[in-house]
Amino acid sequence: MKTNFLFPSKFRKLAYAILVLIFVFIIIAGQLNLLANEPQIKLLVKSILMSLICLFLFFIQFSKYKDDDEMMLEIRLRLVMNALLSGTLYLIISPILEFFVFDGEIQEIKAGQIIMVLMIYQILMFQMKRYQLKKELNEELH
Amino acid sequence: MKNYIKIERARHNLTQGDLAEKVGVSRQTINSIETKKYIPSTVLALKIAKVFNMTLDALFELENDD
Numbered sequence: 001m002k003t004n005f006l007f008p009s010k011f012r013k014l015a016y017a018i019l020v021l022i023f024v025f026i027i028i029a030g031q032l033n034l035l036a037n038e039p040q041i042k043l044l045v046k047s048i049l050m051s052l053i054c055l056f057l058f059f060i061q062f063s064k065y066k067d068d069d070e071m072m073l074e075i076r077l078r079l080v081m082n083a084l085l086s087g088t089l090y091l092i093i094s095p096i097l098e099f100f101v102f103d104g105e106i107q108e109i110k111a112g113q114i115i116m117v118l119m120i121y122q123i124l125m126f127q128m129k130r131y132q133l134k135k136e137l138n139e140e141l142h
Numbered sequence: 143m144k145n146y147i148k149i150e151r152a153r154h155n156l157t158q159g160d161l162a163e164k165v166g167v168s169r170q171t172i173n174s175i176e177t178k179k180y181i182p183s184t185v186l187a188l189k190i191a192k193v194f195n196m197t198l199d200a201l202f203e204l205e206n207d208d
Contacts, residue, residue, distance in 0.1 A: 067168035071180050133170040137158075140173055 006064040006076075015059035022052045050112040057119035061126065072130075079125050083118040090114065144203040148176045150194045165189040 025048065029035060034045045065072070091114070095106045151161055158172045165172075165186060174180035175190075182190065191201045 067170060069167040069171050070183050070186060071167070071171040071174060074180075133174065136177075137170050137173050140177075 005062070006068060007059065007062050009064045009066075011059045012063040015056050015063065018052055018056040018059065022049065022056065025049060025052065047112075050110075050116070054112060054115050054119065057116065057123065061119055061123050065130075067130075075129050076122075076126065079122045079129075082125070083122050086121065087114050087118050090117075143178065143181050143208055144205050145175065145178070146201055146203075147172070147190060150196070150201065151176075154194060156193075161190070161193060164193050 029045050029049075035042050091109060094109060098106050147161075151158070156164075158169045158176070162169045162172045166189070167186065171180065171182075171186075175182050187198055187202060191198050194201065
């Protein structure tokens, strides 16, 4: 089965290059004290940083591994579905909790934040599942 | 879904790795199919059946809870 929607494994290297870029960007922003500047520049710096992090996570999650086949594709799709469901639940529950339980003002949820959390969830769960499958295979062999 | 892949693999003297290579999937996938943790697609099931020169219904069997 072809897993056409995945990027070639080369894109994982691109993701690591973006990670380096993120660190360079953070160092430069820190050196130039950009976050202490006027709100518009602060917002711009945060937006660029958020976009780079999302891009890094996106390429990490959707780049092909050697063992990517139809079972892995099914695991990936199930994780995307779970992440979407968790994100939707978070969007519904979060304002209710803030208003009734924590007596605070309802905070605006940014799309970048939620995408980042969902990507991290998918990456962690996928790596855990891969590790679990490899462990099961090793146990079967011994 | 019950399957007889492990038995057939032993009969044909194939390792999980050999079978995985023949049908173009990973060893983990063959192991998961054998241990009934993953139900293969029709295409993959047909490929496996072809390796053993068997029909699908001879290799795979529905269980009551399917």
